[in-house]
Amino acid sequence: MAEDRIKSKLRRPASIESSVSMRTKPSRVEKHSPMASLLMPHIIVGQSFRKYRPHGLQHMRMPGHLDWKNVRKNFEKQSTFHGISHAANAKGRWRYFWYTAFSICLLALAIQIFFLFTKYRQFGKTVDLDLKFENAPFPSITICNLNPYKRSAIQSNPNTKAMMEAYTRRLGSGDKAEGIAAALSATGGLHAKVRRAKRKAKGKPRLRDRRYHQAFAQCLCDIEPLTGDRKGSCFAAFKGKIEIDTNSTAGLMNLHTSRCLCQLDTVSKTMWPCFPYSSWKEKLCSECVDNTGHCPMRFYKGNELYENIKDQVDLCLCHKEYNHCVSTRDDGVIIEIDPNDELGSLDIGKKVANQLTAREEILAQTTTTEAPAVTQALGFEELTDDIAITSQAQENIMFAVGEMSENAKEGMSYELDELILKCSFNQKDCQMDRDFTLHYDNTFGNCYTFNYNRTAEVASHRAGANYGLRVLLYANVSEYLPTTEAVGFRITVHDKHIVPFPDAFGYSAPTGFMSSFGVRMKQFIRLEPPYGHCEHGGEDSKTYAYQGFQYSVEACHRSCAQKVIVETCGCADPMYPIAEMFGNETKPCQAVNMDQRECLRNTTLYLGELYSKGKEAVIPDCNCHQPCKEINYEVTYSSARWPSGSAKVMECLPGDFMCLEKYRKNAAMVQIFYEELNYETMQESPAYTLTSMLADLGGLTGLWIGASVVSLLEIFSLAVFAYKSYAHKKRKNSASAQSHHSTTRASRASLNTLHKSSTTQSVKLSVNDIRSIRSLHSNHSSKSKQSILIEDLPAAIQEQSDDEEQSTESSRTNGSCRYLAPGEDLPCLCKYHADGSIKVMKALCPVHGYMVRRNYDYSVSNSEEEEVEDEVHLEPEPFYTAPYEHRKK
Helix, strand or coil: HHHHHHHHHHCCHHHHHHHCCCCCCCCCCCCHHHHHHHHHHHCCCHHHHHCCCCHHHCCCCCCCCHHHHHHHHHHHHHCCHHHHHHHHHHCCCCHHHHHHHHHHHHHHHHHHHHHHHHHHCCCCCEEEEEEEECCCCCCEEEEEEEECHHHHHHHHHHHHHHHEEEEHHHHHHCEEEEEEEEHHHCCCCCCCCCCCCCCCCCCCCCCCCCCEEEEEEEEEEEEEECCEEEECCCCCEEEEECCCCCCHHHHHHHHEEEEEEEEHHHHHHHCEEEEHHHEEEEEEECCCCCCCCCEECCCCCCCCHHHHHCCCEEEEEEEEECEHHHHHECCCCCCCEEECEEECCCCEEEEEEEEHHHHHHHHHHHHHHCCCHHHHHCCCCCCHHHHHHHHHHHHHHHHHHHHCCCCHHHHCCCHHHEEEEEEEECCCCCCCHHHHHEEEECCCCEEEECCCCCCCEEEECCHHHHHEEEEECCCCCCCCCCCCCCCCEEEEEEEEECCCCCHHEEEEECCCEEEEEEEEEEEEECCCCCCEECCCCCCCCCCCCCCCCCCCCCHHHHHHHHHHHHHHCCCEEECCCCHHHCCCCEEEEECCHHHHHHHHHHHHHHHHHHHHCCCCCHCCCCCCEECCEEEEEEEEEEECCCCCCCCCCCCCCCHHHHHHHHHHHHHHHHEEEEECCCCCEEEEEECCCHHHHHHHHHHHHHHHCCCHHHHHHHHHHHHHHHHHHHHHHHHHHHHHHHHHHHHHHHHHHHHHHHHHCCCCCCCCHHHHHHHHHHHHHHHHHCCCCCCEEECCCCCCCCCHHHHHHCCCCCCCCCCCCCCCCCCCCCCEEECCCCCCCCCECCCCCCCHHHHHCCCCCCCCCCCCCCCCCCCCHHCCCCCCCCCCCCCCC
C-alpha cells in the first residue's frame, strides 16, 4: 500500500510532457541527495519555469550571489556601533528611532572631525622657556677699533690718499651755506613780525674799513675738571703778551687747546673776546656802528627775503655771554690768525687777499683734478651736510681699500699688540698669540677674536666681572682718520661657529671709561616644517659667501645681496666677501667708476625694498630661513670713568695726571663676563600633534556613536567579504557562460532519449553514467555540502509497474514524480531504518521540512566524501512520504 501511495504521488499528468524544454531558476536542495544526482542531467534551466516553481524556492539564490539582507542583519547583530546594535534588536518605530538618532550623531561627528582636522592642519606650536642650571660655554669676543685704518697707512697709498684729499676739498670748498645764511636761503624768509621800521635806506654804503674784524685763532680755554665746562673766555695764541696765571700748576693743567672765533681789534692789536666757534650764533643785526664793525644786539625780525634786505641789514656773529656782535665782511672772509703772526705788523688787506687767492686755487684744483664723472661717482655731488659727506667719504675709503689684496688690506690696519695692551681671563694671563686670531672686517679693518678655537671648550669658573675676559685696549688717536667721528672700540659677543658682524651686532666702548658687558646665553631650538620654517644647514650653498662659518640669517642676506649685485652690475660690493661660485674673475666695484657705483646704489635700494616688503623669496636660490638650532647672547652694558687716578696704569704711577691723561684719551678698559652661569632655552614644540588628534577623535567617536578601532575593522571586514562574494559571482558567471552551450546540448540529447523510452519502459542508468553526468554539472554545485541545484526538470515519465521497478536494479532509483502545482509545499520523501529513523532524505526536502516540524530525526548521507559507498545507489529501497508505520511481516 505504501508503494502505491508513493507511485500516486510521483505520477505526473500528461500535460507536463510538453514542458520538457521549459527552464527554471536553480533551486537549493540537498547536494548529495540521490534524487538530485539523477535529475541533474534531465532538467533544463529556463525563465519560463518560474510559474511552475514551488513556493518554497522563492528565497533561493545563485551560488556566489551577495545576499544584502542577510549580510545587513548579520552586521547589525554583530556591530559594536551603539545605535546600529540597538536598531537590530528593536522593532517597528523604535527601529527607525535608533537609525535616526545614529544618523544625527554621525552627522555631528563628521562636523567635529572636520574642525578637528582643520585644527591639526594649522600646525600650531608653543614655545617652552626653560632655565638650565648648567655651566654655559663662554662666547667668542671680537674686538675692533672704531678707526678702521691708520692715517699713516692711508697717506702712503695713492688711491686712498686721493679719497682723503677729495673729502678735504669737499669740506673746504666753501660752496655750502651754514648757519643763518643756509636757513634764509632754504626757507625763503624770516617768520617773525617786523617790530620796528627799517633803519637804513636802500643803497646805503657798506662798512669796509673798520676797527673790528672776525678772526679764527688757536686758543687756550680754562676747563672745569669735574664738569668739563668752560670758565670765561679763552686766550688767543699769537705773538704778544697774554695775561695767564702761570704760577699755579693746577691752572696750567686745566687749560685745553681749541679753535676759537675772536674779535680782532686793529687799533689795540689784541684779540678779545675769544670763544669756541660753536658757541657763536649767526644773526641779522638791524643796526651796526659805522666804521667799527661792532653791532649792538638788536636784531631784524621781519618776514622779508634776505636777498631783498641784504642792503638794509648786516650779517653778524654774536655771543650772548658778553652781549657782543661782530659784523661779517661783505666778501664773507673770516681772517685766519696763525700763532706765529704778530698783530702789530699784521696787514689785514693782504691777509684777506691771500685767503681769497687760496680759495680760488682750491676750487680750480678741484675742477682740474676731479672730472665731473669722478665727482658723481664719489657721491659728493648732491650732499651738503657734513655728516652725510663724512659717511660717503668712509664708504669711498672702503672701496679704495677693497681693490687691494688681502695682505695689503691687513697692513692698512692695526696689529694685535697695537690694539690690545693687557688681557686676563679667569684671573689668569692670556696668551695673546694662542687666544686671539685675526678677523678682517670690511667696515672696521683688523679685528681680533677671543675664544675662536671650536675644538676647545672655554668656560668661566664663576659669574662676575673678575672671572670673565678683561682687556686694556689702546686707540692711538694720533692715527685716527678725519672721517672717523668717534674714539673707542667695537665689541661683538657671538657664537664661535657663526660670522661676527661688528657693524650690525656690535657695541661701542668709548675711551676714558671702563665698559662692562654682562652676558646671558639663550639657546633657540625651532621646529621644522610643517610646524615651523627652520631648516638645517645652508652653509654648503654655492652662493654662501662666508666660507668656514656656519649658516646665519644675516650672512645669508648679505650673500644674496652680493649675488644680485654681481649678476646685475658685473662687479662685487667690497663691503661683502666674494663667494667661490663667482670665481677669481669677479672684481670689486671701483670707487671712481661712475657706472658701477650708480648700479650698486640702485641695486642696494632695490634689495632694501624687497626686504622691507618681505619679498626676499623672489631672489633665485636665496631663501634665507631660520636655523633650527641657534645660540644668541643677550648683553647688558654699563660704564664708569677710567682711570681713577689712584691706580697704576701701564707706566703711569698713581697721581701722575699728565701720564694718566694720555690713557684717558686713548685707552679703555673692557670686561666681558657672565651675569649668571645658567642659561635659557626656548624650544618650540607642536601645540597639537597627531597623537592628540587621534585621542580627541577616539573620544568624539565614543561620545557620539560609541565606536572604536574594532568598529572600523568590522567595516573593513564587511567590505572585504562583499568584494570576495562579488568577485566569486563574476568568476562563476563567466565559467557558467563558457560551459552552458556544451551542457545544454548534452542535456537535450539525454532528455530526448528518456522521453522516447519512458512510455514503455523505465529509465536505466548505470553508476558510471550517473558519475559522468554529475561531473558534467559540477559547475552548478554550491559551496554547501548539504545542497545541490536542480537545473532541469525531467519530462513526464509514465508510472512503472512493481515488477518492472524491481527488475531494473541498474537504475537504483525512481525516475517518476507527481505534478506540483504552483505554491504547493514540497513533499518530504525519505527512507527509514527498521527502527523508524530516517535513513536517507529526498533532495527536494528542505532542511526545515515537515519531518523537523514533526519532531522526527533525519540524516543525510555524505556521498561527496564516500561516493562509492553511497547507500542511494547500492540499495534500491523505495521512498516514503508518510510517517513510519510498522510493517507486518
